[in-house]
Amino acid sequence: MCESYNRQFGTDYRCVMPTNLYGFGDNFHPENSHVVPGLIRRFHEARCSSQSSVVVWGTGAVRREFLHVDDMVLATHFIMNLSNDIYSKWIKPNLSHINVGTGEDCSIEELSRLIADITGFTGDIIFDASKPDGPPRKLLDVSLIKSLGWKPQINLQDGLKSTYLWFTENSNARS
DSSP: OOHHHHHHOOOOEEEEOHHHHHHHOOOOTTOOOOHHHHHHHHHHHHHHTOEEEEEESSOOOOOOOOEHHHHHHHHHHHHSSSHHHHHHHHHBBBOOOOSSOSSSEEHHHHHHHHHHHTTOOOSSEEEETSOOOOOEEEOOHHHHHTTEEEEEOOOOHHHHHHHHHHHHHHHOOOO
């Protein structure tokens, strides 16, 4: 729609397409959250109740890209403030969106082990291959936004640590 408005009415709508986001204020619901907040909650609760294992859906082999919400805010601000000259040089009328991500992915197994470490869970991680994995890989091509001069500031480990801290301070999570 934004592309059509830009072509038809000469507007300057700019669209960003984020990868998987996580961070402060996320949905940590035990049954309907996305992978990062869901795993944070699951590992936290397992540590607090001294469970010996945590079950993670799928094989753990699929790969996903994650971006901290603070980096998404910075990227959006960056794109909004590009001059029209620079923006129109790089963005074509029929392709108005810009992918925003890190350009790096990790396996769900790697993510699970990282979150287990951050939450202090020391038990076993069991991957339930009877549950769906989803697509084998989701990784955005972020070469355009990087060529414009933007790159994420928060690495996955630091972002997960700050998200976990936010979760423990702002939810009814037991410590």
